[in-house]
Structures are given as structure tokens and as C-alpha cells.
Amino acid sequence: MDLLIPEVGLVIFQTIAFLLLMFLLAKFAWKPVLGAIKERENSIDEALNKAELAKQEMARLTAQNEDLMKEARAERDRILKEAKELKDGIVGEARKQAQTEGAKLIEKARIEIENQKKAALAEVKGQVSALSLEIAERVLRSQLEDKSKQEALVANLLKDVELN
């Protein structure tokens, strides 16, 4: 039963040694060790959080880029469309203008032609009448030179009148 009875000497030594050990280890070992472990854990957590944030930021940036691309594409399309419209407008306008101008010119030309034609006709009329008069004069002259012929003419004229 000796084993079950604590010896005073060992009790005292154990108390002193254990308390001393605990004090020294607590101050010089456990405190820095646990502190360092905690610090490391915190820094790992922080790094992981930062990585997560960076990932989110990356995703956000990618999404933003996509948006920007989309926007730019839409803008380009819009500009192209506008340009096309503008071009069409201009061409249409030009065509219209050209048409009206052409029509105007044609009208002018037509009027001119008409005028020229009129003038030409008038001149032809004048010349025809003059020529007719001259012919008539000449015919009359030749006719009137001979008495019988005058009479024939008169008779002929009278015949015509009668017929009427």
C-alpha cells in the first residue's frame, strides 16, 4: 500500500517544479506560440478573404468589360446606322434635287424650243406670206399681161363663187 501514500518530498518538489514550469512556459512559450498561431490564422483568413474579394472584383471587372464591349458595339451599330441614314438622305436629296433641276432644265429647254419653234414658225409664216405675195404678184402680173387670161381668171373666180 506504500504506492498509495504520497511522499512529502515529492509533493513539495512536484508543486514547485510544476508551478515553475507552468509559469515559465506560460510566459515564454505558450503566450508567443499561441499568439503567433493566432496571428498566422488571422493572416491566412485575411488572405483568403482578400483572394475572395479579388475574385469578386475580377468578376465585376469582366462583367463591366463585357458591358462596355456591348455598349461600344451598340454605339458602333448606331453610328453606322445613322451614317447610312444620312447617306441615304443625302443621296435621296441629291437625286431629288437633280431630278427637279433636270425637270426644270427640260422645262426651260422645252419652253425655249417652243419659243424657237414659234419664232421659226412665225418667220416661216412671214416668209411664206411674203413668198406667196410675191408669187401672187408675179402670177397676177403675168396673168394681167394678157386680157383674155384676165377674163378667164375672173370667169374662173366667178365659177368658184357660184359653186359656193
Next chain:
Amino acid sequence: MDYNPIFVSKVKRLITVFTLLIAFFSFNTRAFAQVDSLAAADSTSAHGEHAAQAGHGAEEKKFNIGQFALHHVADSHTWHVIGDTYIGLPVILYTSAGIVTFNSSEFKHDDDARVVVEKDGQRFVKMHEKIYYASETANEHGQYVALDESHHAQNERPLDFSITKNVCTLLLSVVIMLWVFLSVAKAYKTRKGKSPKGLQSWLEPIILFVRDDIAKPNLGHKYERFMPYLLTVFFFIWFNNMLGLVPFLPGGANLTGNIAVTMILAIATFLLTIFNGNKYYWKHIFLPDVPKWMYVVMVPVEVVGIFTKPIALMIRLFANITAGHILVLSLVCLVFVFNSLYIAPVSIAFAVFIGAIELLVAFIQAFIFTILSALFIGMAIEEHH
């Protein structure tokens, strides 16, 4: 309300009672066996020590495994190296006439109170590793002590503060632990924020194990206050369990299987429990949630419970480690019991097997002591909402 702690404590109490019973019966029979063998040894050595020495062959036939094992698990004033080589350890006695010191080798390996050492006018003898004031004259067996009928010395004892084998191991383990953990702490400083390396990487998982699996689940958010104690007690028990398993010089002492050592550790847990106990803890003991008439039964049970918990801690560690040592020693001793060398392979195979289990037990017992300490402290500081 959570009844789990109550059941746990009931189970613990049951375990304690049975451990005590088993311990009592086993040691009782062993003690009787020891007494018988002692009586036998005394009768043979009655003819004188030299005769006994001469008749060594006859002695060997009466090899007593219990006595041998109990002698080896007990504390000692000398440190046996090998064969007949012993290291004498300092003896420090606080006597009625002041402090007396001498080397234990002056007892000339006597452990039966036959050699008297005279110092400062006082005479001392050593019997069963205890130092007594020697009697004036020797008894019929040449022993300078008075024996009672169960062969226990009746003489007065001086207070013994000797540096015994266990004290040496204790101091050695303190030095080893300081060296190990201070160098680990230094590694944390020099390798700040980096991954652990070497000794540091070997011990960090264990430190984290104590923190995350022992302290945090049992102590909650207030765990940090108790970390120094839990870590120290865990590594102290573990290192000394391991040192105890080393069969040759720096190890071999049965420090954590010594009741004085486990008692101090259990008292530390006990003091931490009662000084940190909050009002809920004391209310649970003195004003439990049961009908008033039950107090007659409940309060004494709870009050006894305060003490059985640390006593269970003390007995458990002591019994487990001592039992392991006795088992290994007994297996090794099979050679002497059968008095045949051919039994050696069997005995070695079994001793190696048990030794491997003891390596596990060394860790498990440290773990159990620490987790139960954490549990008891945790129960005392638990906040009820």
C-alpha cells in the same frame, strides 16, 4: 436544462468507486504477497546477509514477481544503471536537529535497515526506500528498526526532501520541456508568419489539438485563460509518460505513476475549478433544481462530487501508468518466473506489444487528464441563460 454533465459526473463517480475498489483489492493482494515474500526472505536471510548472498541460486527460485514489480514502480533513493552499478542520489533530510544531507550511496544499496548512516550525531537507516531514525540496537534480523507484526517499520521518520529518482526525472522533464518549448517559441519568433518547420511543425498540431479539441469545446469562449495550464499539464504528463517508458538511464522512473505527482496535478485542476466556479456552479451544488426535501440527499452527493472528480483524475493517471509499468515488468520477469531462457522470445514479444500499447496509453492518459480537467473547469464556468 442539459442533464448531460450530471450523467457524466455520475459515470465518473462510478468509475472512481470501481477504480478505488479494484486498486484496493489488487494492491491488497499484492501487499499480502509482498509481506509473505518478505517473511520468506527474512527467514532465509535470518542466517545473515552473506549466507543469503551465497545462496543466490536458492533465492532465484523464490523470485517474487509482485515484489520486483512494486519495487521498480516505486520511488528510489538510488538510480540503478545496469548490473550492480548504481548512481547515489543526494539525501536531504529535515530532522529535528536541522537539515542533514549526504549521498544515498552511504547506505551501500541496503534497503532493509541494516546499514546505519551517522550524520551530525543522528543515525539513519533506509528500509523499502524510506528513511527512518535508526533504533539503538539491531533486532534479531540485524535491522535497526522496530517492526510491527506486518513487518512495517515503527520508527520515527525525518521529513525527506531527497532528490530521489522521481525528483531527478521531474527536474529532467522540466529541463527538457523548457528546452523544447522555448526553442519552439523562438522558432515562432524567427519564422514569423511562415509555415512551421522541424520541431515546431511536430508540436504545432498537438498544441492545436489541445486548443481546438480539448479547450474550445469544453471551455467555450473563455478558453484562452486556461490554455497555459491545459498545455502545461498535457505536455507534462505526456513527456513524463514517455520518459517512464524509456527503460534505461534518463528514463525508467515512474513519475506520472506516482500518487504524489498525480495528486498535485489533480489538486491544480481542483483549485482551478473551485476558484473559477461561478454562481451557477455553486447554486447547482448547494441549491439544485430539485424539491427541497431532496436536498438532504442531493447536497451531500454534489459536495462529495466536487472532491471525487479530482480524486478520479488522480487515481486514473496513477493506476493506468503504474499498471502499464507493472505489466511490462511482469512480462519481462516471465523469464525468471519460469527460470528458463527459452521463454525469453515470448516474454520479449509480449513486452514489445504491451510497450507499443503503452506508447498509445501515454498519449491517451495525457489527453484524458487534460480533457477531463477542461470539462470540470468548463462545468464550473459555464454560463446558464
